[in-house]
Every structure is written in C-alpha cells, then in structure tokens.
Amino acid sequence: MSLEQFISNAISPWMKNPGPDDDIVMSTRIRLARNLEDFPFPSTTSQEAARALYKHVYERLSQTSKEKVGDLVWLSMDGLSHIEKTVLVEKHLTSPQLAEDSLQGAVVLNNDETISMMVNEEDHLRIQCLSPGFQLSEGYKYADELDDWIEGNVTYAFDEKKGYLTSCPTNVGTGMRASVMMHLPALVSTQQLNRILPAVSQLGLVVRGIYGEGSEARGNLFQISNQMTLGKSEEDIIEELRGVVLQLIERERSTRRELLKHNQLQLADQVHRSYGILANSRIIESKEAGNHLSTLRLGIDLDLIQGIEGNILNELMVLIQPAFLQQFAEQELTADGRDERRATLIRERLKLENIQDGGGET
Amino acid sequence: MQCQECNQRQATLHFTKIVNAKKTEMHLCEVCAKEKGDEFPGSNSYSIHDLLSGLLNVDPSAGSGAGYSKREEKEYTLQCPKCKLSYKDFINKSRFGCSYCYQAFSAKLDPILKRVHGGNHTHTGKIPKRQGGRLILQREISSLKTKMQEHIDQEEFELAAEVRDQIRELQETREKEEGQ
Ligand SMILES: [Zn+2]
Ligand SMILES: [Zn+2]
Numbered sequence: 068m069s070l071e072q073f074i075s076n077a078i079s080p081w082m083k084n085p086g087p088d089d090d091i092v093m094s095t096r097i098r099l100a101r102n103l104e105d106f107p108f109p110s111t112t113s114q115e116a117a118r119a120l121y122k123h124v125y126e127r128l129s130q131t132s133k134e135k136v137g138d139l140v141w142l143s144m145d146g147l148s149h150i151e152k153t154v155l156v157e158k159h160l161t162s163p164q165l166a167e168d169s170l171q172g173a174v175v176l177n178n179d180e181t182i183s184m185m186v187n188e189e190d191h192l193r194i195q196c197l198s199p200g201f202q203l204s205e206g207y208k209y210a211d212e213l214d215d216w217i218e219g220n221v222t223y224a225f226d227e228k229k230g231y232l233t234s235c236p237t238n239v240g241t242g243m244r245a246s247v248m249m250h251l252p253a254l255v256s257t258q259q260l261n262r263i264l265p266a267v268s269q270l271g272l273v274v275r276g277i278y279g280e281g282s283e284a285r286g287n288l289f290q291i292s293n294q295m296t297l298g299k300s301e302e303d304i305i306e307e308l309r310g311v312v313l314q315l316i317e318r319e320r321s322t323r324r325e326l327l328k329h330n331q332l333q334l335a336d337q338v339h340r341s342y343g344i345l346a347n348s349r350i351i352e353s354k355e356a357g358n359h360l361s362t363l364r365l366g367i368d369l370d371l372i373q374g375i376e377g378n379i380l381n382e383l384m385v386l387i388q389p390a391f392l393q394q395f396a397e398q399e400l401t402a403d404g405r406d407e408r409r410a411t412l413i414r415e416r417l418k419l420e421n422i423q424d425g426g427g428e429t
Numbered sequence: 430m431q432c433q434e435c436n437q438r439q440a441t442l443h444f445t446k447i448v449n450a451k452k453t454e455m456h457l458c459e460v461c462a463k464e465k466g467d468e469f470p471g472s473n474s475y476s477i478h479d480l481l482s483g484l485l486n487v488d489p490s491a492g493s494g495a496g497y498s499k500r501e502e503k504e505y506t507l508q509c510p511k512c513k514l515s516y517k518d519f520i521n522k523s524r525f526g527c528s529y530c531y532q533a534f535s536a537k538l539d540p541i542l543k544r545v546h547g548g549n550h551t552h553t554g555k556i557p558k559r560q561g562g563r564l565i566l567q568r569e570i571s572s573l574k575t576k577m578q579e580h581i582d583q584e585e586f587e588l589a590a591e592v593r594d595q596i597r598e599l600q601e602t603r604e605k606e607e608g609q
Contacts, residue, residue: 102528107512111526218557224528227564230552232528237545241554271547297542298549
C-alpha cells in the first residue's frame, strides 16, 4: 500500500473536509450518554445481560429505516484484534475502556465516521457526532436527530426530574458533553493560557490537554468542554461553551498577529527549524513531534511557509500514535522502534508536499 | 496508563505539581486520588472526574466509627432493590448500578448532584420525543387529580365531576397509546 493510500484509509473521511474557524478549532464533538430502561448499567452487568442489551439494540436499530443516518457498520470488540481496537481508540472512535474492559462492547460507525456510537461502555449507549472545525450547533442538531431516531426504537431510562439517567452522576440530566478541540500555540508561548484556564474552569468548563504516550499536553492542543449536565438545557450549554471558545479564538488570533508583527523573523526561523527537524529526523518521540507539528501548523496558518497542506497537524497527530505506527510498519514495535518509525513516517509524509518558503524575509 | 499508587486501576486523573520550578506528575485512579485529595490542594488537574473525588467522599465509615446516629447508619445501609447495589458501593465506585438506583438513593442524591452540577439538581433539558408524550400526559393527569381533590375539599362536586371526566378522557388516550 502506498503512503497516500495508507493515510487515506487511516484518517476519518470527515477530517479531510474544511470547517469553520479551522485555523484554530480542529474539531467539534457532541456526546450523548443514554441508557435503556430495565437493563442494568454496564458497571454492574453480567456477560449475559450485556449481550442481551447489545442484541436488543442491534435488533431494534438495524431493522428500521434510517435515511438520515445512512448505512451503519456494527463492530463488536471481541471480533477485533488488539491493534484494530487500538486504531479505533487513536481515531477517537472508541474509548480505551470500551476496547479493553467492556463486556460485549461494540462500536457503530457510519460511512464518513461522523457518527460513532459506543455500546456497553460506561453507559449502554454513547452517541458521538464529530465534525471538522467549530460547529457546535450543527453538531448538536445532528446528534439530536440521531438521538430521536434511536429513542423511536428503544426505551430510554429517563426521569422527569433527573433527565437522562446515566451510570455516573457527572453525566445525568442532558447526558451531553460538548467538546471543542483547539490549537492554541500563541496563547501557550506567550504564557497567557495559564492565566485564562482558571477563569475558564470557573465558568463551569473543563480544559484538557491532549495526552499522548505520556500525559503531557502535546502539540498545543486543548479540548474545552462543558462540566455540568444537569439544570441547563442543551442549547444553554452550547451557547455558554460557544461564547468562551469564540473569545479564545479571538485571543489566539490577535496574539498570533502580534507575534507576527514584532517577531516575524524569529517566528519564521522557528517554523523552518521545526520543518527541518520533522523532515530530517531519524528518531523522534511523540512529544517532540507534536510540538514541532504544532509550530509547523502555526507557520502554515501565518503564511510563513507554503506548499504544505493545512491539515497536516490533525493528520499526523493521529498517524504518529503507536497503533498506526505499527500498522504502517506491519509489525509490533518497541518504544525505540516506534520513535524510528515515527520519524520515517513524518519524513515520507513531508516528501509528498511541495514546500516553499513563505514571507519570512520581508 | 495505570495508577501509580495501586498499580491496579486505570489512571484517570493526571496532576501536575510545580514546586520550586520542579515539576512532578502524578497519575492516579479515582480511588487513590480521593485518598490523596488533601495532598493536592489547587493541583492542576484536567480530568472531569476530579470533581467527584472529595465530593462523594462523605463516607461515615471512614470516620472513627463511633458517634453516628441511627438515622445516618440506616441511610448508609441503603440498597437498590433492583440491582442490589449498596449506597456504600455507589460512593466507592461513584457509579450507579441501574436506573432504579436514582430512586433508591434519592434521599441522599440531591446534595451530591448539586455539588457536581453547580447547584442544580433538576433537569431542564430535552425530553425524549416518543416517551415524552406519555410523560406530558402523566404530568397533566396528576395535576388534574390535584384539582379534582381541591374541588371535593370545597364540596364543589359538579366541578369535580367535570374534572373527573377530563381525567378519564386523558387516561383513555394514554391507554390507547400504550396499547399500540
Ligand atoms: Zn489507584
Ligand atoms: Zn440499582
């Protein structure tokens, strides 16, 4: 398989499409936690009850028309190899918990992988809708329609006062977690983010770094999501999150402009050094790769380097994770082996681009 | 990643502590984080479940074991009749066993939910469309029943009879819908 084919098979189709504000917002995710009446929750369930739940959901949903949803693929975890499961985790289509621990776990995907529904995770159903760029309302509308279709076929555990009943008390009510993945290199490098984060959490939102093999936030990528799910409507939750994300976008953009105005040469130097390291390394750790990819992406956004596709950061952040490296290598790899393959994959990938100098020297 | 304290459970909490420019990272499961909670005031955690540690930590058995009232002891031995999960296990795992647990533990639940959800304990969001019809109908019937009782109390029997007919109508609609 050629590298182009490998990449195009590995990346979810929706990731290749542009989205609103995708210079800063990489993707938007809406997740709804749902459980069915009269089935024990996955945390206490038995093998048989978990199988009964899966069978019930499968029979109800695979026999009804779903023109809004399209064709669905049902993948049960016990039919997948360890590497296949890890690939699903690295694509954020399933959770590590579902892949490794769950009884009768399954994931349901549509063609472009904008829908991924987990069955028998922490809750019976975790409906997830993914979209490129900043699309909170559109994402929710899509998730809401999907939820209506599912609810038309199964009976949810719902209480008038408590809303959708979930395994964990942090999800009860709407069961909704809306998340936006942001690339914030300028706010990180000017150390503004440290000051912003406490304020953001006071507004009832959570910020997470994106963890790789270690736990450190990598590649200046941050996921912002709502904390509370009870006592607010879905629309209110989305409005509040949108307000904060819009402010962060504005701050990041203006800081980028400032940096460009006062430090263009230094910035161009950094971008080209990062490109140099990515294009020439023989061994690279995921953290180092993440940081240089972030700088390269900033350079693309600021036009300091040309001829490289803008979504290279999204794409390579997925591809340089362990399971993909092992798929690419077609063998199991040690940590050292992964560092070598990672460097090779990135070099090969950059060779596909037609790199040109940007406006570094004015 | 495994919890670095117990090496058993999945680490879901990632703390970064910076002391004298020296950075220490901790990777803990919820159980161990709860135990270590006091050591990390203001630590920089990114996990959503961090809220739960401490919040649910209202375990009376963790105290000296003495001085608890009968009432507290009784609450603590609460159990869900459907899935048999005890309130104690719910606190330990911070997960419900089934949807009936919400009713079984309801006496203790609102304060916990308030702390997790910024003071809120009542759902104001989406109502499922198909089930919602039934819920709305039920809500209407129970409010009419209250109204009927009021009329009876006031000895307004004709009005009460009118309301009774309305209730019957709604009940018939409900039965028809459920029969489908
Ligand atoms: Zn532990
Ligand atoms: Zn229960």
